[in-house]
Amino acid sequence: MDLLRSPGGCPWDAEQTHASLVPYALEEAHEVAEAIEAGDRAGMREELGDLLLQVVFHARLAQEHPGDPFDLDDVARGVAAKLVRRHPHVFAVEPGAAAGGGEDAHRRWDQIKKAEKQRTSVLDGIPLAQGALARTQKVLARAARADLGLDVGAVARRHADGEADAGGPAAALGARLLALAAEADAAGIDAEAALRAALRTVESAVRAAEAG
Structure with missing residues (x-):
């Protein structure tokens, strides 16, 4: 290079x-x-x-x-x-630190990262340019790990009713998409990967149709 x-x-x-x-x-x-x-x-x-x-x-x-x-x-x-700073339970930089399960380790990572970067919100640092579906799951996951008690279903309904948007069919569709992303996140499913897999099935069908 x-x-x-x-x-x-x-x-x-x-x-x-x-x-x-x-x-x-x-x-x-x-x-x-x-x-x-x-x-x-x-x-x-x-x-x-x-x-x-x-x-x-x-x-x-x-x-x-x-x-x-x-x-x-x-x-x-x-x-x-x-990696050393954010895994004190592994590298013993913090005596007595214990990670617990994988979710506990992930939560600790978020807490250390927030302190290091002096962030004021759990949402800081999520790229705006990230695809909407992947970004939705990132936002939901961050909010869940922060134990904010966010009722995503209620937020989706409020959006559909026009309290957070201009309303109409687009708002209703957005609310359904948000609910699907929340469902995937609750089930531990990568919604973006699931959609890509479904799309590959469509692509195969298109190519088969083109082949006659």
Whole structure:
């Protein structure tokens, strides 16, 4: 990557910026998910490599920043330190800390992360650009782990009745989608993955129809 970005390297690589690479990072992450869900081991190995390439590419770009440079080693050190901080029950950085079950460990992770980043809401840090279905489940999961006593069904009904929206068919549909996402979250089902699986069935049917 250093050679590709250096004079005499690849003109396309030399033109890229962090912003221009965003679509590729998103695409590669989705292709990793697709390979995993398809049980494609060779594809998973390849797509993980492509995703890793995005990390390497961004780290190489970051070295060139005039005021705040960092490199791949800085990225690796940062994530290693984060794992230690957020797993005190494993790395014994907090004497007597016990994780309990997986949900307890996840809740502790959220609490430590909130303190580290000085966040005021459990919703802080959820990407706005994330797909609506995946983002809905993320919001519901965060709210549930925070023990806020949120009645999602009541919220959905209020939305459908127009108290939180302009009302109409779109509000009613949104409420039903919210209720479905909540149902999936309560059952421990990844709604986004479930929808992708159903869509693959549709795609197979379309291709079969095209084949006559």
